[in-house]
Amino acid sequence: RQFVYKSRLFGINIKAIPVGICGNTTVDMLKRINRDVVEQKPEMVFIMAGIGLKNFKYAKLNSDGATYGTVKTLAGAIECKVTLDLSEASLYADDALKEQVSLFKSGTLTAGIDDDDDTVFAELLGKTTDSGTGMVTSNTEDTPIYVGFDHIIPKMVSGVKKYKVEFFPKVKFKPFMADAKTKGDNLEFATPSVEATIFENDSGDWEKHS
Secondary structure: OOEEEEOOOOOOEEEEOOOOOOOOOHHHHHHOHHHHOHHHOOOOOOOOEEOOOEEEEEEEEOOOOOOEOOOEEEEOEEEEEEEEEEEEEEEEEOOEEEEEEEEEEEEEEEEEEOOOOHHHHHHHHOOEEOOOOOOEEOOOOOOOOEEEEEEEEEEEEOOEEEEEEEEEEEEEEOOOOOOOOOOOOOOOOOOOEEEEEEOOOOOOOOOEEO
């Protein structure tokens, strides 16, 4: 994914290639620095590191594909990783890379959360909840709903704390089962992890941030 914008300061067109991935650690960034940075032969590189994560929110995507229902809390945020599936093409000429294009096909969002509350995930996954007993039933005919999903990443930029909001306009969560194990000599928290597929919306947007 790349775009061209005109610099107000210099009055020239600048091609930007954003390759930041939510949830990446320093190790993750180093693993892909050759592919995502060095091979692009950039004239300038900006690296911004997050120092936290909070506010997993979602809202049901309405049938018009553009508006949303009530904003709700998914769960406490522990971790968030995004993996992209891209269509890529490279053009070589004169024994050198002349052009390279990467286009979004889909993505997978993996969220580590503090609680898999049935009242939240029954709605997201289209499960049936018995109003009398509270029993949640998973069925082969369940239909997960499309939602918008966002979170906030606090970060440090030149010694100043700022906040980045990342928003995915159209995602669908996948059915899951939380892991469990018996208590051992050392206490540890067992927290669930959930996955969602990232889609482009009717306008072709798949991610926004500010």
